[in-house]
Amino acid sequence: MSEHKDDRTEAQKRTHCVLWGGTDKVLSGWGMAAGTSSFAFWACKPEHDSQVERWVRSRSDMKNVRQVGSDYRTSGKAHVHIYVVDDGHPALA
Numbered sequence: 001m002s003e004h005k006d007d008r009t010e011a012q013k014r015t016h017c018v019l020w021g022g023t024d025k026v027l028s029g030w031g032m033a034a035g036t037s038s039f040a041f042w043a044c045k046p047e048h049d050s051q052v053e054r055w056v057r058s059r060s061d062m063k064n065v066r067q068v069g070s071d072y073r074t075s076g077k078a079h080v081h082i083y084v085v086d087d088g089h090p091a092l093a
Contacts, residue, residue, distance in 0.1 A: 006082040016043035017070040020056045036077045044085040055091035
């Protein structure tokens, strides 16, 4: 069974519609992702697209970094967590 957690409010799902992320090398294979992959994505406003992409690509714990649709779901068994990038987030520093 897959686990899907989206930290965005319903309003943020409309405003924070750009998602950057990939496979979390650290969390895959154990905990909530036991026996499967763990995916982390950061949702941002379109005007922060390039800043968030750069920040996610710089993370050593991420592989297969990509942009996905705002309603991203994975097929099959996996753990997906969508975080919100708002003012004060390190990606925007």
